[in-house]
Amino acid sequence: MRYSIVALFLVLEAISFAIFVNNDRYPKSVFLSSSNGVVASLQAAANSVGDFLRLFPANKALSAENARLKDRITELENQIALAGLCDTDTSYFVYPDRNYTYIPAKIINSSTNKTRNFITLNRGKRDGIHPDMGVVSPEGVVGIVKTVSEHFSVAIPLLNPMIQINGKIARNNFRGPVSWDGLDYRYVTMNDVPRHVELYKGDSILTSGLTATFPENIPIGIIDNFVENVSGNFHNIKVKLAVDFRKISNVHIVSYKNFDEQVKLENAEN
């Protein structure tokens, strides 16, 4: 009798241990598990008790989130109001008849104090971002997307000698490349404008629309100063940037629907 108890004890322990060790491998095939209907429905009841117990912290978290969202609504309403009062030149954002769409993005990392500055955006492949897309802010041109990961993208801002943007003078449509000399984050230079072109300080420099990256007429800046270049045939124009790169945080990424088609065609010609 005594030994049979020990035997039963050992058998039960062996069974327990065996199913415990094997449970990981066959969690669903064992009939006594949560997938079992009775157990599952009782467990749903157990979860509802748990839910009830978790209501208090959940409520606190929700009210905190509510407050944050209300702040955000107010902030956004203010922004909308401001945008409505501003001049209508910023209407380039939504042009349904064009092939451009704008993807809102937020700058999550940027620099202005280096000779090669970069901007990190919180949008990536997942949001339909590709390299060579333009980045604009409500004030004007920001830069061009260079690399894209799943959730993020890195853009080269105008404040980087690696890129050149084709600009034009609003008054007379003369075009020239705009680039940064790496000195002052507030100014860029525009070259290759012939000497005979009449320039006035304060004139607007806009995007030319001759590349697939930016739509036409997005502000780059205004003419701050100009001198003749060394050869004497062209102007060197100092342009004050429309965008304050120390302040921008919300931008739009320009998606040109037929970008691939256009680039492919152009490359085929070359």
Place this chain on the structure above:
Amino acid sequence: MVQILFQNIGRFIILVLLQVLVLNNIQFLGFVNPYIYILFILSLPVKTNRWLMLLFSFLLGITVDAFSNTLGLHAFACVLIGFFRNLLLKLFASIDENLNFEPGFRTIGIGAYIKYVIVLVLIHHLTLFFMEAFTFAHFGVTLYRALINSLITILLIFGIQLLRGK
């Protein structure tokens, strides 16, 4: 006899429901999860057939396991204390062989019952926590958790027994 049977079936159901519906959902401080359902094993009448005691322990453990997705874990710990229960009871208290009573403060004495509960809860919890961890790698952490939860379980069991007045 029939009354004792129903009393224990009722206790089984109540303790399992209390354990899986309430206590398993208390995650106070992230790891506090007392297991007072073993009070069923501790409270089986002293003259319960030892075969039945082992089978009941296994049934209790496997039931709680089914709700915790830890198949075999509680069963192992429960069968272990189901086996050692009567041995410890005889060790700590002098038992009248002719009476069939439930172990409690009054029936076996306060000191004996305290020792009885502490030792059995420690056996159960240490087995449970170390088997669940399935490693001695984080020995200190596992031991700490087992001891903290044992303390809470022991206090809860004493509290329940005092309220029931037994």
